[in-house]
Amino acid sequence: MVNVHVNGKEQTFDGDPSMPLLWYLRDELGLTGTKFGCGVALCGACTVHLNGEAIRSCGIAMSDVAGKSVVTIEGLDPKGEHPVQVAWRNISVPQCGYCQAGQIMQAAALLAHSPAPTDKQIDDAMFGNICRCGCYQRIHTAVRAASKGA
Amino acid sequence: MTYQRNQQNVTLANVSRRRLLKGVAGTGVFVLAAQFPAVRSAMAYATGAEKMPHGVVTNPHIFVSIGKDGIVTIVAHRAEMGNGAARTSLPMIVADELDADWARVRVVQSPGDEETYGNQDTDGSRSVRHFIQPMRQVGAGARQMLETAAAKRWGVNVNEVQARLHEVVHTPSGKKLGYGDLAADAAALPAPALDTLRLKQPSAFRYIGKGNVMIVDLFDITTGKATYGQDVMLPGLMFAVVARPPVVQGKVASYDASATMKVPGVVKVVAIDGTPPPAAFAPLGGIAVIAKSTWAALKGREALKIVWDDGPNASFDSVSYKAMLEEAVRKPGKLERNEGDVDAALGSAAKVITAEYYSPHLAHATMEPPAATARMTNGKLEIWTSVQSPGGARDDVAKRLGLDAKNVTLHCTLLGGGFGRKSKWDFAIEAALLTKAMDGAPVKVVWTREDDIQHGFYHTVTAERIEAGLDKDNKVVAWRHRSAAPSLFANFMPDPKYPQFIELGMGFVDTPFNVPNIRLESGEAQSHVRVGWFRSVNNVAHAWAIQSFVAEIANQLGRDPKDFLLELIGPARIVAAPEKATTPWWDYGEPYDVYPVDTGRLRKVTELVAEKANWGRKLPPGHGLGIAAHRSFVSYIATVVEVAVDAKGNLSVPRVDTAIDCGFYVNPERIRSQIEGAAVMGLSLAKYGEITLKNGRVEQSNFNDYPVVRHDESPTVTNTHIVENSIDVPSSGVGEPGVPPFTPALCNAIFAATGKRIRRLPIGGQLA
Numbered sequence A: 001m002v003n004v005h006v007n008g009k010e011q012t013f014d015g016d017p018s019m020p021l022l023w024y025l026r027d028e029l030g031l032t033g034t035k036f037g038c039g040v041a042l043c044g045a046c047t048v049h050l051n052g053e054a055i056r057s058c059g060i061a062m063s064d065v066a067g068k069s070v071v072t073i074e075g076l077d078p079k080g081e082h083p084v085q086v087a088w089r090n091i092s093v094p095q096c097g098y099c100q101a102g103q104i105m106q107a108a109a110l111l112a113h114s115p116a117p118t119d120k121q122i123d124d125a126m127f128g129n130i131c132r133c134g135c136y137q138r139i140h141t142a143v144r145a146a147s148k149g150a
Numbered sequence B: 001m002t003y004q005r006n007q008q009n010v011t012l013a014n015v016s017r018r019r020l021l022k023g024v025a026g027t028g029v030f031v032l033a034a035q036f037p038a039v040r041s042a043m044a045y046a047t048g049a050e051k052m053p054h055g056v057v058t059n060p061h062i063f064v065s066i067g068k069d070g071i072v073t074i075v076a077h078r079a080e081m082g083n084g085a086a087r088t089s090l091p092m093i094v095a096d097e098l099d100a101d102w103a104r105v106r107v108v109q110s111p112g113d114e115e116t117y118g119n120q121d122t123d124g125s126r127s128v129r130h131f132i133q134p135m136r137q138v139g140a141g142a143r144q145m146l147e148t149a150a151a152k153r154w155g156v157n158v159n160e161v162q163a164r165l166h167e168v169v170h171t172p173s174g175k176k177l178g179y180g181d182l183a184a185d186a187a188a189l190p191a192p193a194l195d196t197l198r199l200k201q202p203s204a205f206r207y208i209g210k211g212n213v214m215i216v217d218l219f220d221i222t223t224g225k226a227t228y229g230q231d232v233m234l235p236g237l238m239f240a241v242v243a244r245p246p247v248v249q250g251k252v253a254s255y256d257a258s259a260t261m262k263v264p265g266v267v268k269v270v271a272i273d274g275t276p277p278p279a280a281f282a283p284l285g286g287i288a289v290i291a292k293s294t295w296a297a298l299k300g301r302e303a304l305k306i307v308w309d310d311g312p313n314a315s316f317d318s319v320s321y322k323a324m325l326e327e328a329v330r331k332p333g334k335l336e337r338n339e340g341d342v343d344a345a346l347g348s349a350a351k352v353i354t355a356e357y358y359s360p361h362l363a364h365a366t367m368e369p370p371a372a373t374a375r376m377t378n379g380k381l382e383i384w385t386s387v388q389s390p391g392g393a394r395d396d397v398a399k400r401l402g403l404d405a406k407n408v409t410l411h412c413t414l415l416g417g418g419f420g421r422k423s424k425w426d427f428a429i430e431a432a433l434l435t436k437a438m439d440g441a442p443v444k445v446v447w448t449r450e451d452d453i454q455h456g457f458y459h460t461v462t463a464e465r466i467e468a469g470l471d472k473d474n475k476v477v478a479w480r481h482r483s484a485a486p487s488l489f490a491n492f493m494p495d496p497k498y499p500q501f502i503e504l505g506m507g508f509v510d511t512p513f514n515v516p517n518i519r520l521e522s523g524e525a526q527s528h529v530r531v532g533w534f535r536s537v538n539n540v541a542h543a544w545a546i547q548s549f550v551a552e553i554a555n556q557l558g559r560d561p562k563d564f565l566l567e568l569i570g571p572a573r574i575v576a577a578p579e580k581a582t583t584p585w586w587d588y589g590e591p592y593d594v595y596p597v598d599t600g601r602l603r604k605v606t607e608l609v610a611e612k613a614n615w616g617r618k619l620p621p622g623h624g625l626g627i628a629a630h631r632s633f634v635s636y637i638a639t640v641v642e643v644a645v646d647a648k649g650n651l652s653v654p655r656v657d658t659a660i661d662c663g664f665y666v667n668p669e670r671i672r673s674q675i676e677g678a679a680v681m682g683l684s685l686a687k688y689g690e691i692t693l694k695n696g697r698v699e700q701s702n703f704n705d706y707p708v709v710r711h712d713e714s715p716t717v718t719n720t721h722i723v724e725n726s727i728d729v730p731s732s733g734v735g736e737p738g739v740p741p742f743t744p745a746l747c748n749a750i751f752a753a754t755g756k757r758i759r760r761l762p763i764g765g766q767l768a
Helices: A021-028 A083-091 A100-113 A119-126 A136-146 B085-098 B127-154 B179-187 B218-223 B294-302 B318-328 B342-347 B390-401 B426-437 B449-454 B539-557 B561-569 B599-612 B668-687 B739-754
Strands: A002-006 A009-013 A047-050 A053-056 A069-071 B018-020 B029-031 B035-037 B064-067 B072-076 B105-109 B161-164 B167-170 B175-178 B238-243 B251-256 B266-272 B286-291 B305-309 B334-339 B351-359 B371-377 B380-385 B408-412 B443-446 B462-470 B476-484 B517-523 B623-632 B635-645 B651-661 B717-722
Touching: A021 A047, A021 B294, A047 A100, A053 A100, A083 A100, A083 A136, A083 B218, A100 A119, A100 A136, A100 B218, A119 A136, A136 B668, B064 B127, B064 B179, B072 B085, B085 B105, B085 B127, B085 B668, B127 B161, B127 B167, B127 B175, B127 B179, B167 B179, B175 B179, B238 B294, B238 B426, B251 B286, B266 B294, B266 B426, B286 B294, B286 B426, B294 B443, B318 B351, B318 B462, B318 B476, B342 B462, B342 B476, B342 B517, B351 B539, B371 B426, B380 B390, B380 B426, B390 B408, B390 B426, B426 B443, B462 B539, B476 B539, B539 B561, B539 B623, B539 B739, B561 B599, B561 B623, B599 B623, B599 B635, B599 B651, B599 B717, B623 B739, B635 B739, B651 B668, B651 B739, B668 B717, B668 B739
Parallel strands: A002 A069, B072 B105, B238 B443, B380 B408, B476 B517, B651 B717
Antiparallel strands: A002 A009, A047 A053, A047 A069, B018 B035, B029 B064, B064 B072, B161 B167, B167 B175, B238 B286, B251 B305, B266 B286, B334 B517, B351 B462, B371 B380, B371 B443, B462 B476, B623 B635, B635 B651
16 A cells, blocks of 8 residues: 655555556556656656656656655646746747656756756756657757746 | 738639538537538649548638637647647638637647548648648638628628628728627538638738747646647556567467466457558557556566567568668669769769768657557447547558448547657557457557567668769769668558659659769668658658768868859759659659749758858867758758767767748748757767667667667757748648758768768767
């Protein structure tokens, strides 16, 4: 039995404790904003916040999230108006959009820790999030726009 | 605003077909539904749209519905994979002609149904090119229906009323009625005949050409609400993964699922039959594991014990295949185009320059791996999936299951990337077969990244050899180019063993150079894997080889690469290649008189990008500039890349400039995003992209061994320079044409920076 807070709500899971958080969020809770991209923590599409840190939900088992707090893209801001989300829209970042929830969660965690990151810090933080459409320049611009250094 | 009858003469081509159509709108919405003529209209200019399956439909009743509240709902009938054309640009064209307030426009996705909506094959950079005219007619027709309804209501002549931003105004009195007030009356009217349509003057456009409309899914994408094929959830949904034969045309010899059935959550194991070649988009076959969660299905698949019969491709090996392709281009091949006498010209040339280029298989690696969900109720099948060709997929699924296509509904979700992979709907057929095996219970087939990398339809592998003969004045007098690549036609017919007209038409037989002796030949290449179109298709290899070679000659002659490229393109002219090519001339499916090869336009983008990039600008040590120009998908693009290569051979791209002439442009904001993305995709394939096979098996599996460009290595700045054209210049492709010139411009820049010439892709460690 695993108890976990997801987007502020307590949830109980009694299935296979080795199941990655990703599949619990998607298949059990229907929180499909968290995307499946690679399954082995190489692409960042499944990025969520675990106790405030950006993590790859495909790479962490349910047993390891017990008692912890998970925030997904659906829970980032009640109105979808987190500064990163607003910047993403102002800059018109997405193409297909599939990786963008992961990108946004990664950027939000970066800015929570480093409100005014350097270009190098943005590069380092966003390195793990692949965008096959190639929206990187706009992602970079949007992270900068959402930062205190903007 | 005033509307004037468009000067172009629009005539009614075919009113013989009459059909009753259902609307698409929801509750409380008056659907413009009536009997109407199904129109295959004559347009201001002809395009290949008419020859596509099911052509175009221009009836407003099909595409537009208006609610009492004034909300205008526009149907997007093509698939949205990220370029914004299907769900934003095309509805925006309708809204503009309708003079609708974009804030009160909603977009709904049509199901797969080409009989109703016209061609839905979202591929070949065709959406705006084929549908700008039909969507203008849809919008104008709907607008005139609203005007007619208002005139009737007021009892005035229709000439006295005008639609103006979501209202119809009686000009003499200033009376107004909102679109919502008129919707019911308008819906009862027949669609206006095409020859009565009054299209807007371009100066009156609100959205077309402005770049002021954001993509319709922007909010949902940024809040996690956007639904892709992988995301479909249904009550009682089960999840499936499939163990597919590791070698194409391989089969299951035997299998043991006893351990699988012990995995908690596993419900059923189902064998899927493969299809002998030519298999088109039929599933590869294999063993499916159906479970209560994706995780249980994955664990169940791991526990399968399968003995494979690898079949005829069991010994296929990329290393020896590369050698065969290279052999094939070192000897005379199949003649594809011949002008003058190349042998004689090479024989008497003062100097002959030769180079060979090799580019490997690539996987699309869309961020969303393929997925499809299906359920069956009372003999009716429903599918939700992310496919580029929803109509074609529906029909093929119906055929495989022996159902009437009327009993198959295909809901097209957003596509998490397409790039050509999702034109092939094998995953949709898998889902349909599995729901059938589960007596109709809903099943979602999930492809993992490994499934995607190892069971794709790969970008073809190509060997190229080019020889140029120069006279004593260093003019190029002979050009012999041989190209060998397995053909994607082997999916559809017995392996032709040579590239076919479509593949040859992509930057090979349409070579636009001003050289008196040209001989183009293809080499034999058998197919051993599933080859499929990948963004820009054969243009990628052809443009890379040709444009690299041009820079190689320029270097040997000590000429400026840009000046030499322009000299080779020659004076502005229409290339009369159709008579000179021995293969059937294929111009992206377009009528050649409308979309000819115009070297003036190729020159113009080359000159424009050189000017905008400040070609020849002073650069820091270790930096270099490269240029390339290429026509593809009937658009003209030239790119200048600046690279920096450090002492360890690390490559970075500080700046890219691209000039594009895509005819009359509709959505410059999305054109820029496509060009930015094309640079990243070009950089990925140049730096890293390579799928290899050994013992018939793909050796790569995920982003660890099939890397793509990441955030920190992206070009820092991409400047897009869009050529202004009037609406009389036919719109042309945008999604694909940005890729082909990028790679040679990059490699030419690397040469400028380092003196190293890349003749084999990917670059990998060649700069170290």
